[in-house]
Amino acid sequence: MIDDDPLARSWMRDVLRHHVSELLVAEDGEQAWQLLQAGARPAICFCDVAMPGMDGLELLHRIRDEPLLDDLPFILLSATVERDAVDAAAARDASAYLLKPFLSAQAHPVMASLVRKCRLARSEHFLVTLRRTGVPFEALEHALRELLLALRLAIACRSSHCLIHPGEGALHLGLYRCARLMALAGTAGLGTERRRVLLRECAALVEDQLREMGALSPDRTSASTNWGR
Numbered sequence: 001m002i003d004d005d006p007l008a009r010s011w012m013r014d015v016l017r018h019h020v021s022e023l024l025v026a027e028d029g030e031q032a033w034q035l036l037q038a039g040a041r042p043a044i045c046f047c048d049v050a051m052p053g054m055d056g057l058e059l060l061h062r063i064r065d066e067p068l069l070d071d072l073p074f075i076l077l078s079a080t081v082e083r084d085a086v087d088a089a090a091a092r093d094a095s096a097y098l099l100k101p102f103l104s105a106q107a108h109p110v111m112a113s114l115v116r117k118c119r120l121a122r123s124e125h126f127l128v129t130l131r132r133t134g135v136p137f138e139a140l141e142h143a144l145r146e147l148l149l150a151l152r153l154a155i156a157c158r159s160s161h162c163l164i165h166p167g168e169g170a171l172h173l174g175l176y177r178c179a180r181l182m183a184l185a186g187t188a189g190l191g192t193e194r195r196r197v198l199l200r201e202c203a204a205l206v207e208d209q210l211r212e213m214g215a216l217s218p219d220r221t222s223a224s225t226n227w228g229r
Helices: 006-016 029-037 056-064 083-091 104-122 126-133 137-156 168-172 176-185 192-216
Strands: 045-048 074-078 096-099
Touching: 006 045, 006 104, 029 045, 029 056, 045 056, 056 074, 056 083, 074 083, 074 104, 083 096, 096 104, 104 176, 126 137, 126 192, 137 168, 137 192, 168 176, 176 192
Parallel strands: 045 074, 074 096
Antiparallel strands: none
């Protein structure tokens, strides 16, 4: 949630608190950008359009230009309908445009739809992967663990000559976003630190899939979550 008006932030907390487990707040676009650059990965972003400094449209532009963040569901908020702002929001691929003040009943279906679409675009549900590939649960879990191990080894490698798998394995496992980021990480001439940042994001996506599998089968030990985004 990003808004420079403290009253608006308080109101939005009341509206959203029943629909999110944790609410991350920023007072302007620059602060929000710093949080995202530091590794914050919200499921959805509500952002005011008009703010001093970096406004909502500029923040959206930066997010859509960053491969680590470009699929973040991003809802722009405004107290007025200004045609230029609406057109700019559409041009920069805003997920939705809501008028303030809005009701919880209005926001929740939009949030749920956007988060669901984002999740489906990031990865196939593992139950679908099992049906598609025809492999046993244990085999899929093993393949995910092997991929996670390979990513961790690549992250630990400090040499710019470390070989990065192009990502076909991740794609076969239904990890669409992971495959795309792995391909970017293998780009020639990419700096070592940037490559490691991309691979950390990939590792986190694999861990998410393993956690979901572990939730369905609690007797299985899910992947270690010590590797942050």
